[in-house]
Amino acid sequence: MTSTVAPAVPAPAKKKLTTSAMIASFADPGQKTTPAPFGHALARLAEERPEIVGLSADLAKYTDMHIFREAHPERFFQMGMAEQALLGAAAGMAEVGLVPFASTYSVFATRRAYDFLCLDIAEPGLNVNVVGALPGLTTGYGPSHQATEDLAILRACPNLTVVDPCDAVDLEQAVPQLASHAGPTYLRLLRGAVPRVLDEYDYTFRLGKAAELRTGRDVVLISTGLMTMRALQAAERLEKDHVDVSVLHVPTIKPLDREAIIAAASGDRLVVTLENHTVVGGLAEAVAATLAFAGVGRRVVPIALPDEFLAAGALPTLHDRYGLSTGSIVDRVRTELTH
Template sequence: MAAADPSRPRLTTSAMIASIAAEGQRTEAAPFGHALVEAARERPEILGMTADLGKYTDLHVFGAAYPDRYYQMGMAEQNLMLAAAGLAHEGFVPFVTTYAVFASRRTYDFISQAIAEEGLNVKICCALPGLTTGYGPSHQATEDVAIFRGMPDLTIVDPCDALDIAQATHAIATHDGPVYMRLLRGKVPMVLDEYDYRFELGRAKLLRDGADVLVVSSGLMTIRALEVAKLLEAEGVAVAVLHSPTIKPLDEATIVREAARAGRAVVVAENHSVIGGLGEAVAGALLRNGVAPPLFRQVALPDAFLDAGALPTLHDRYGISAEAMARSLRGWLQHRRP
């Protein structure tokens, strides 16, 4: 990843944007916006486009650095996707931002017909994936991965932290073809630098090993999985964490190899509905390859329209906080012991 230019002021994100970071956790401000600025220095074909959400997807950082390559399209997400398709036809690489609910629900047909079917180099990078806002079902994209997994030739990326987002931004900029990437925004936790991690498109990475249970995770749930692993380590439970930031194409070889370890339970953790996301993708991969772990469970959001409220409360209510996830793992592991 290219180093930041110290002569340029480092923009921060809006104070209106809530962070998912725990109190005292290390964070980086607007990692997507800053990484895109770095990528654009070497690639003049990169453009930034948004539907009235530059500040709330961290694309305003790119807009400040490259105002002549930044397009504010207004609240017209379908037009945004079509305009991006047209520019991609002319050789540009548009990075398009909006909220994940608007991309998946409102513009699906436009992405399918104008971008994916044409194999165009449009990168759709969306904030508020899963349960990362307390605004309720109108803004909670709890089924976006399920919606997009069925779209042919669309790569799907769900990075974990600030490092993952920055490295993934550079990787998808050089990838030939359409990409949907989920974004954490604002002050994003920095975790993976402690694990000698480097993002590779299409690859899952084992962050820590453990003999009792393998957690396969993506997005912010990898942060939770690592927190849970430390909590349970003190109780004598060894938790392995396999981070799968690319959901499509899934790194089946690595997942199958790790899940096949004798006697180890498998849990898939995702900030997404229990229907149609990483959990079902992993389950399908194991079934196709004849792997049957002694226990298979999912930590995921329920198949429901979720409540509005404060994120810590909602995360605990729906089972994706570190404490709630630890309770679930304890119960499952206790139940399987003789």
């Protein structure tokens, strides 16, 4: 009698946990977030304002415009992968009294379709709201999708209002004000599960205005976009070391609230700027120029992305590598204070 041995059954493979670099969230583990705040805010506003329309360049899901599409399908226009046509069509809609919100990735709105944004929208001063997703270092997909220079490009465009929100609160409050603004706007979109932090600071978004979120006698952090969240976290950590830190949030990059910046830089506090953007042509240079033009001779310490094409990878790793993480900010401030 011949005996046989059953073949060994391989153990089930462990499921590999993966995170899409494209849609990765910059929220901290356990942090309070709001899903798709821009999409929901636009859909709510459209209930009151029938002239609002939404457009996308085949990226509705990745710009949270799909929320608007599902709520108002008859007022949504899918333009396909044609960003120049997207902005040109939005300009035509604005010419006949509609209020378009045109969404795509920031790299495509700025690098690929700049001429259409500039001459079709900004030059005639049309009420078109360009919504740019994945601004700065909010994706790990590398230079083709990292819009690290969009502020530098668009700050030079006449007539254009540029907004860089911190969180879901900023986004929800900014949408109605952008729609009511007479001229064109560019919004650096935070999409997906967006942190919610500013409602703890008695904050209200006001287009064109900065807001002091914390007072402090040793350091002032002048920040914009998601870096305001990091500035607030850094201020709390530094407080444990008896370093008193003020935080000035600058959600509108253009027009810049120069009076608030000059006031914040008064005295002998260390002045640090924080932005999710290249160090060239963004908030740091805007603040430095504002102080120089006003005759305020102050040194400005910039915390920003380097003037280079960035690597691909996981967002936490990239933020550590390029100095945008909370720990990196704390270390930089401590170093500056000891020099």
